Amino acid sequence: MKCCHQSSCFGFKPDSQPHATNLPGGVPRRRDQRAFSLIEVLLAVSIMSVIVFGLFSMFNQTQKALLATSKQVDILGSGRVAIDLLVDDIQQAQAPGLPLLSVLSPGTAELPHMLGTVERRFQYQPILQKRIDHTPQMPSLWTNILQNVFFLTQSNQNWVAKGFFFSPNNSLVASPDTVSLGFGTLFRFAAPNADLQQANPAQRFFPKRRLTHGLLNNLWEQYNQVQTVDLTQVTNPVFNATVSPLIEGVVHFKLQPIDSDGRPMLYYTNYNAASSAINLAYPQTILEREETSVGVLLGQTRYRFYGDSLPAFMELELGVLDPEVLVRVKSMPNLDAARQFLEDKPEAVHLFRRMIPLSTAKPIELMTP
Secondary structure, three states, rough: OOOOOOOHHOOOOOOOOOOHHHHHEEEEEOOOOOOOOOOHHHHHHHHHHHHHHHHHHHHHHHHHHHHHHHHHHHHHHHHHHHHHHHHHHHHOOOOOOOOOOOOOOOOOOOOOEEEEEEOOOOOOOOEEEEEOOOOOOOEEEEEOOEEEEEHHHHHOEEEEEEEEEEEOOOOOOOOOOOOOOOOEEEEEEEEEEEEOOOHHHHOEEEEOOOOOHHHHHHHHHHHHHHHHOOOOOOHHHHHHHEEEEEEEEEEEEEEEOOOOOOEEOEEEEOOOOOOOEEEEEOEEEEEOOOOOHHHHOOOOOOEOOOOOOOOOOEEEEEEEHHHHHHHHHOOOOHHHHHHHHHHHOHHHHEEEEEEEOOOOOOOOOOOOO
């Protein structure tokens, strides 16, 4: 008996070709062709996500670096402009050589031609910040200081009073009840001789060629008046002509006089041992300790120069807050929280330093007993 194939028995003819179906559009598709499985699709998506995330992270870091560099350039640019102006003013400081009217003493009422003193208005307290690179030999806290400075220069043969002072805000004269957070706007004062009692502002200025004690007193009156002028007088033409904002967000401004031997001219200095405090003395110069209720300011030195005395150098330090930190601090309603925030942000202060030689200074040496 002849055996036949089952398909043949039922009248089916075996296919010599794989069974095919048609795709949309009439395009035939082979039966053994397959689409991507779900696992393959998920794997491809995962790999693509990793690649996209890596590219996004790279671009994000690049953008952050670009913005940080741009911000740093802006800060350094504004700081450099302020430093250049400060250097130009300070290195032209001159001593008028006025004869002393009395014996110099810490309590003398005689007016100096150069003075540096710590800010005392607006309940000022300096910001103490932790040093990033402190060591056992170096104090762990950095004391930021805001100084007010007055000195004289000459323009041709006319004497000009110059100085720097602070306001807790952007206004030239802040309200007396304003509380300082330890930083402010640095203002520049520059004025020739003027008669502040003259009713007509156009007639207030009268430059003189020879400096006298009366003229020095008048220059001091101008400097003091612009810091205490009534808020309604800030549109005064004389006021606007003598005062201008220099840089905002200043947390540290200090001018340290240096003598001809390179020593900082301080009220006291310690040599090796803390118990061997030696008061420094210079001719026609008063160095005295700041008397204030703020403990951290007691170690600061107030300096006053008379006659023809001037320091050989002035060491300038300028600390400026990061603009983003400055905006954030200004938005804080709580003063204590704002101060604490600044104290915990030492990296937010950009410090500029410059040693400035005074071109007209005579050699000034330490007096010995």
